[in-house]
Amino acid sequence: MLSKVENKVKILVVEDNKSIIEGLEYLLKKEGFETQIVYSKKQAIDYIKNDNYDMFLLDVELPDGTGFDICKYIKEVTNKPIIFITARTEEANIVYGLDIGADDYITKPFRNNELISRIRCVLRRYPEITESKNIISCKNIKVDLKKAKVYKDSEEICLTSLEYKILLMFLNNPNTLITRGEILEKIWDIDGNFVNDNTLSVYIKRLREKLSDNNSKEHQLIQTVRGMGYMLKK
Amino acid sequence: MLSKVENKVKILVVEDNKSIIEGLEYLLKKEGFETQIVYSKKQAIDYIKNDNYDMFLLDVELPDGTGFDICKYIKEVTNKPIIFITARTEEANIVYGLDIGADDYITKPFRNNELISRIRCVLRRYPEITESKNIISCKNIKVDLKKAKVYKDSEEICLTSLEYKILLMFLNNPNTLITRGEILEKIWDIDGNFVNDNTLSVYIKRLREKLSDNNSKEHQLIQTVRGMGYMLKK
DNA sequence: ACATAATGTGAAAAATACTTGAAATTTCGT
DNA sequence: ACGAAATTTCAAGTATTTTTCACATTATGT
Numbered sequence: 001m002l003s004k005v006e007n008k009v010k011i012l013v014v015e016d017n018k019s020i021i022e023g024l025e026y027l028l029k030k031e032g033f034e035t036q037i038v039y040s041k042k043q044a045i046d047y048i049k050n051d052n053y054d055m056f057l058l059d060v061e062l063p064d065g066t067g068f069d070i071c072k073y074i075k076e077v078t079n080k081p082i083i084f085i086t087a088r089t090e091e092a093n094i095v096y097g098l099d100i101g102a103d104d105y106i107t108k109p110f111r112n113n114e115l116i117s118r119i120r121c122v123l124r125r126y127p128e129i130t131e132s133k134n135i136i137s138c139k140n141i142k143v144d145l146k147k148a149k150v151y152k153d154s155e156e157i158c159l160t161s162l163e164y165k166i167l168l169m170f171l172n173n174p175n176t177l178i179t180r181g182e183i184l185e186k187i188w189d190i191d192g193n194f195v196n197d198n199t200l201s202v203y204i205k206r207l208r209e210k211l212s213d214n215n216s217k218e219h220q221l222i223q224t225v226r227g228m229g230y231m232l233k234k
Numbered sequence: 235m236l237s238k239v240e241n242k243v244k245i246l247v248v249e250d251n252k253s254i255i256e257g258l259e260y261l262l263k264k265e266g267f268e269t270q271i272v273y274s275k276k277q278a279i280d281y282i283k284n285d286n287y288d289m290f291l292l293d294v295e296l297p298d299g300t301g302f303d304i305c306k307y308i309k310e311v312t313n314k315p316i317i318f319i320t321a322r323t324e325e326a327n328i329v330y331g332l333d334i335g336a337d338d339y340i341t342k343p344f345r346n347n348e349l350i351s352r353i354r355c356v357l358r359r360y361p362e363i364t365e366s367k368n369i370i371s372c373k374n375i376k377v378d379l380k381k382a383k384v385y386k387d388s389e390e391i392c393l394t395s396l397e398y399k400i401l402l403m404f405l406n407n408p409n410t411l412i413t414r415g416e417i418l419e420k421i422w423d424i425d426g427n428f429v430n431d432n433t434l435s436v437y438i439k440r441l442r443e444k445l446s447d448n449n450s451k452e453h454q455l456i457q458t459v460r461g462m463g464y465m466l467k468k
Numbered sequence: 469a470c471a472t473a474a475t476g477t478g479a480a481a482a483a484t485a486c487t488t489g490a491a492a493t494t495t496c497g498t
Numbered sequence: 499a500c501g502a503a504a505t506t507t508c509a510a511g512t513a514t515t516t517t518t519c520a521c522a523t524t525a526t527g528t
Contacts, residue, residue: 016329018325040333042332042333043338047359051358063329064333160504160506161505176380177381177382195507196509198508198509201484201485202506202508205485205486205487224484226395226514226515227394227395227396227483227485227516228395231381395516429519432518433518436476437517438474438475458473458475460474460526460527461473461527
């Protein structure tokens with residue numbers, strides 16, 4: 001199966017209270033975020049080291065330390081939004097949390113809507129995060145997923161909807177061989193009734209035509225791998 | 235039939251609850267993992283000694299010990315991801331599990347989707363595991379399965395699709411005699427209509443030509459076993 | 469040295485991919 | 499609902515690469 005490049009905002013949640021986690025994970029997923037939940041300071045720092053998150057929700061009290069420690073660590077290595085989740089009793093210290101670089105805080109128990117709107121509000125202050133999620137690009141071709149528009153060197157080019165789907169399939173799997181079968185299956189599969197095999201060739205030809213102004217073989221974004229399929233060269 | 239080198243992530247599951255095992259095995263297989271299930275600490279350590287696993291799912295409570303013991307043992311001998319499966323009652327100790335090197339935990343009963351996404355998430359933090367599944371190599375020849383590209387000493391060489399298929403057949407069965415019949419069957423079998431026997435010889439010749447720069451016999455990757463077939467010397 | 473098996477060669481045949489134009493279908497504005 | 503425009507599909511012809519095969523040559527084991 002082909003992998004899919006995720007274009008979601010990725011949030012790391014550090015929280016050790018199981019009953020909060022359950023609702024939280026469901027909520028965030030539903031709202032279109034990608035989440036990773038960890039339970040301790042140690043684990044959190046581990047995950048941060050090994051992965052890239054766009055944003056952090058940190059509980060203050062953790063079994064092996066405080067969210068403040070994690071916050072300081074995050075601010076050392078990157079500049080991404082941080083929201084603290086605090087018990088009401090910790091409210092007094094939260095000024096400290098904001099001092100060391102957090103963007104907001106929310107006290108438990110919180111209403112789901114409030115959390116989500118705080119998250120979105122904070123994200124608005126980091127426009128580069130959401131913007132980067134709506135654009136896929138390769139070489140001089142850029143796709144704005146939100147507007148479903150395609151640009152060649154910042155000049156818009158018009159693709160039909162099938163051409164667009166095929167292009168996305170390539171952009172989501174750069175440097176990966178995609179067989180004709182896989183494309184036919186994904187784009188045309190209506191209960192096994194594939195389209196004429198040649199149709200795909202026609203689409204590839206048109207896509208190339210539109211994407212490239214230099215139709216020498218080596219300059220094609222979409223390379224054919226004879227006898228196997230096609231591949232987008234990143 | 236020829237054995238096939240699996241390019242799947244291989245998971246050792248240590249769990250003594252039969253009703254969990256049943257669903258688990260089916261689920262993991264369906265999601266494309268290779269699984270081995272064992273029921274006790276003793277058995278687990280035995281299997282770990284004798285085989286290479288990419289990842290571990292450990293129940294905490296076992297008839298003859300705890301998953302924590304197994305976790306410590308694993309971390310002594312290798313660095314592979316570990317996820318604990320715990321009953322809700324053991325939740326308190328789980329911080330200990332994470333301390334001794336586990337990557338995540340999940341409490342029973344769990345939803346299938348949650349387990350799978352935790353597994354995939356943890357695997358993402360060990361990129362070398364999934365990457366190693368996309369590369370097969372032997373001596374100075376490397377094959378990138380994702381790109382369907384072949385390299386000789388990190389220099390790309392171009393194979394036709396049949397040459398590629400045959401090479402893969404050899405790489406998937408190193409140090410194993412493969413008869414001409416087996417190759418003909420696997421590569422050319424279209425309802426028993428085999429190709430001219432000599433065709434295979436031609437392909438072997440071309441493959442050798444492309445794979446080696448030194449065409450002395452001993453240096454050939456693909457050795458002929460007179461009267462029997464061919465063998466790839468690892 | 470002999471018979472047999474394996475290998476090398478190049479030209480013909482086949483397979484695969486590309487191009488083009490035109491027919492069928494869908495979409496969209498009126 | 500109708501017609502025009504755009505999109506999608508298909509068929510036929512062309513170009514390119516690969517696969518195949520017949521025959522010549524070389525290697526191997528007894």
